[in-house]
Amino acid sequence: MTEKQSQLDKFKEAARDLDCDDDEARFDERVKKLVEKKPEPGQPGKPE
Numbered sequence: 001m002t003e004k005q006s007q008l009d010k011f012k013e014a015a016r017d018l019d020c021d022d023d024e025a026r027f028d029e030r031v032k033k034l035v036e037k038k039p040e041p042g043q044p045g046k047p048e
Contacts, residue, residue: 005013
């Protein structure tokens, strides 16, 4: 990395080094595995 790179460029380079991609569908799929959906109001579920 050069010293003149912006923070964004450094982030992009680090993401490439980690084999990340920018596929929005893949991102949504992975986030859904991590996030638990809140129950709709009036529906049984965990208390908020």
